[in-house]
Amino acid sequence: MIATQSALELKGEMLMLNVLRLQDVDIKLIEETLQQKRNEAPLFFVQSPVVVDCSNLSQEQGKQLDLRALRRLLVRMDFVPVGLRNVSNAMLAASMTSGWNILRSSTKHPPQKALVINTPDENARVTENTSTEEQEQNEDAVSTEPVSEDQVNEAIENTSLTSRQKQGLIIERPIRSGQQIYAKRGDLIILSQTSAGSEVMADGSIHVYGPLRGRVLAGVKGNKKARIFCRSLEAELIVIAGCYQLLDESETELKGKPAMIHLEDEKLIIEPLI
Amino acid sequence: MSKVIVVTSGKGGVGKTTTSAAFAAGLASKGHRTAVIDFDVGLRNLDLIMGVERRVVYDFVNVINGEATLRQALIKDKRVDNLFILPASQTRDKDALTKEGVESVINELKTDGFEFIVCDSPAGIEKGAFMALYFADEAIIVTNPEVSSVRDSDRILGILQSKSRAAENGDVIKEHLVITRYSPERVDMGDMISLEDIVDILSVPLLAVIPESGSVLQASNSGVPVIMDIKSRAGQAYMDMTARFLGEDIPHRFLDIEKKGFFKKLFG
Numbered sequence: 001m002i003a004t005q006s007a008l009e010l011k012g013e014m015l016m017l018n019v020l021r022l023q024d025v026d027i028k029l030i031e032e033t034l035q036q037k038r039n040e041a042p043l044f045f046v047q048s049p050v051v052v053d054c055s056n057l058s059q060e061q062g063k064q065l066d067l068r069a070l071r072r073l074l075v076r077m078d079f080v081p082v083g084l085r086n087v088s089n090a091m092l093a094a095s096m097t098s099g100w101n102i103l104r105s106s107t108k109h110p111p112q113k114a115l116v117i118n119t120p121d122e123n124a125r126v127t128e129n130t131s132t133e134e135q136e137q138n139e140d141a142v143s144t145e146p147v148s149e150d151q152v153n154e155a156i157e158n159t160s161l162t163s164r165q166k167q168g169l170i171i172e173r174p175i176r177s178g179q180q181i182y183a184k185r186g187d188l189i190i191l192s193q194t195s196a197g198s199e200v201m202a203d204g205s206i207h208v209y210g211p212l213r214g215r216v217l218a219g220v221k222g223n224k225k226a227r228i229f230c231r232s233l234e235a236e237l238i239v240i241a242g243c244y245q246l247l248d249e250s251e252t253e254l255k256g257k258p259a260m261i262h263l264e265d266e267k268l269i270i271e272p273l274i
Numbered sequence: 275m276s277k278v279i280v281v282t283s284g285k286g287g288v289g290k291t292t293t294s295a296a297f298a299a300g301l302a303s304k305g306h307r308t309a310v311i312d313f314d315v316g317l318r319n320l321d322l323i324m325g326v327e328r329r330v331v332y333d334f335v336n337v338i339n340g341e342a343t344l345r346q347a348l349i350k351d352k353r354v355d356n357l358f359i360l361p362a363s364q365t366r367d368k369d370a371l372t373k374e375g376v377e378s379v380i381n382e383l384k385t386d387g388f389e390f391i392v393c394d395s396p397a398g399i400e401k402g403a404f405m406a407l408y409f410a411d412e413a414i415i416v417t418n419p420e421v422s423s424v425r426d427s428d429r430i431l432g433i434l435q436s437k438s439r440a441a442e443n444g445d446v447i448k449e450h451l452v453i454t455r456y457s458p459e460r461v462d463m464g465d466m467i468s469l470e471d472i473v474d475i476l477s478v479p480l481l482a483v484i485p486e487s488g489s490v491l492q493a494s495n496s497g498v499p500v501i502m503d504i505k506s507r508a509g510q511a512y513m514d515m516t517a518r519f520l521g522e523d524i525p526h527r528f529l530d531i532e533k534k535g536f537f538k539k540l541f542g
């Protein structure tokens with residue numbers, strides 16, 4: 001791991017969340033753009049925690065923004081709304097009454113994974129699918145088709161996936177920053193490392209035999225029995241069935257150690273891996 | 275058999291062009307017919323570092339557009355036999371590079387009997403960098419001992435193994451790590467990431483560590499690849515790099531005595 005103090009500062013906690021930077025307050029327009037993005041990068045949306053950044057909105061726009069509708073929209077689109085950032089004072093009251101958390105601002109270094117509404121040039125940054133190699137080998141590996149709402153809801157309601165469980169997907173190469181891998185309907189087994197800035201997801205459990213450094217999302221369609229196993233726990237973000245935890249905010253003493261993570265009463269439990 | 279080798283990093287200013295020039299000159303000086311291509315269209319400087327900027331008549335884009343033959347555009351180095359430079363255009367933009375165009379140039383170099391084709395990538399992950407890596411058989415990842423450089427290298431490694439032609443064909447591009455501008459003193463002070471940590475983060479086999487050295491700037495100002503400055507530490511490190519790439523077993527140098535113990539444990 002990076003030992004220098006500056007390394008840790010540069011990393012920044014917001015880096016681990018998706019950021020939706022609004023340029024417009026028209027919910028219809030936001031929905032259309034998100035829909036378009038979802039078609040391009042379906043995996044980005046599955047139970048992904050998101051922070052809404054309002055720094056590009058004028059005072060006037062801020063007042064017009066229907067925060068309730070925005071929240072409903074995000075939930076409907078499979079995001080997990082975490083909070084608002086850079087809200088103007090004019091928006092504060094409305095934010096609170098509509099059930100949004102207000103997050104501390106950090107404007108200087110915009111996170112890498114910003115999903116910018118209305119500026120197509122930056123769209124390319126949103127996601128980068130993993131290697132075509134895996135796509136060809138296993139059609140269930142990486143979904144390039146949009147995951148429909150129905151599919152997701154169905155899966156969430158019917159958490160017992162065992163009947164449809166497919167055999168696991170095994171990845172031998174490292175998963176690098178900017179790459180995403182998704183094992184649909186089964187477990188994901190990674191023999192190498194996952195880098196900071198990467199994202200590994202599975203409908204089932206995830207096993208990582210190299211250092212686990214990126215974001216890790218098990219049970220993405222709601223399987224609460226899904227678990228995460230790793231040889232060295234260095235993940236940025238841990239998610240099981242939508243319940244998430246930033247490792248930096250966790251008290252666990254297992255950072256950098258072998259660990260197993262499971263869900264108990266909506267809480268992530270990190271245990272030593274024996 | 276010819277090999278296409280991309281020198282890439284994601285981040286700018288880390289030493290890709292310095293490394294491309296030194297490495298290509300090193301391969302040529304060992305008797306291998308080598309061409310080095312500048313993919314940084316619009317911001318060419320390989321020709322400058324190699325001291326041939328006043329000999330540029332035609333460039334890479336001219337050849338792609340059929341405005342010149344490859345033979346006309348290739349500049350033969352006057353100091354090192356077997357070394358040829360294909361300069362980038364200063365006046366076009368990156369859209370001038372097409373997959374078909376780049377492929378035909380690379381194929382012609384192969385037919386011409388070039389053993390090594392070194393592709394000096396521009397910074398970023400946009401078109402120019404993509405074109406430089408697309409046809410690669412092997413990749414030299416240039417990294418500086420700092421967080422953002424290491425992160426960008428990680429990112430370009432992902433692109434390399436997912437978006438290149440090799441990846442499309444289910445093959446794996448061989449990766450080599452070259453850490454440049456390494457300063458053991460600054461690592462000790464905590465200003466820079468250590469060698470071991472970089473290798474640990476990227477998990478790519480280490481080919482060479484090039485020390486921070488004033489002779490690099492001097493060499494490029496006088497248009498001489500630093501590898502020809504055999505008295506400089508950077509020049510010697512690049513010589514080692516070339517030899518190691520060609521299969522020789524040479525220990526790493528210029529790493530600070532204290533670090534050496536740990537390092538040897540890691541890499542034998």
Ligand SMILES: Nc1ncnc2c1ncn2[C@@H]1O[C@H](COP(=O)(O)OP(=O)(O)O)[C@@H](O)[C@H]1O
Binds near residue numbers: 288289291
């Ligand atoms: N080992 C080194 N020691 C000192 N300066 C270096 C070293 N390697 C590169 N540089 C300097 O860093 C700058 C960027 O190098 P360059 O090769 O042009 O990078 P890139 O092609 O990646 O943009 C140049 O000014 C160069 O002289």
Ligand SMILES: [Mg+2]
Binds near residue numbers: 291396
């Ligand atoms: Mg350069």
